[in-house]
Amino acid sequence: PKIIAVDRDGTEKTIDAENGLSLMLNLRDKGDLDIAAICGGMCSCATCHVYVDEAWRDKTGERSIDEFELVEFSAHYQENSRLSCQIEMTDELDGIKVTLAPEE
Template sequence: MPKIYVTDWSGDTHEIEGRPGATLMETIRKAGIDDLAAICGGCCSCATCHVYVDEAWLGKLPDREDDEYELLSDSVHYQEQSRLSCQIPLSDALDGLKVTVAPEE
């Protein structure tokens, strides 16, 4: 089970366990980190599961699809390391992944 480190809006970092095959969004929500709204439930249509991925992990994630980029690039909080957590499937290779929940729009 991969361990994921999630920093919330208050700056607190939570160590949570992921399940391979689940998405990062599902894992964060299941852990009770309510800063991540995930309004669309993982359909890649709302951008309320926006996170910043630690730069050391960017190359280990699947590439962003065009629809994910379009949603993120419209955000005033967009950064190069922005990702939608609903588009990141977890695997054992992501053990130690570090993300920060992006500010609310």
């Protein structure tokens, strides 16, 4: 499956993603995007913050309470804010578009 990712400088990249890995790992390791992921995907650092394109919000499901509590404290919080380590890549998300949130 593919991920369309908009980097912080506005550049759009298409990434050949791997199913079963989180969006964060795909963006960082397959797409070489600048995601710190300090906590390693444990839903506690919020450095993997992305905005999910409106068309894809339903398919990515709801944020967990832990995820919401973390992300809502971001200075760059938006309705479509997600922690990319909390979304697992599947074929259903083929073509998903996300934009990296600004660094805190």
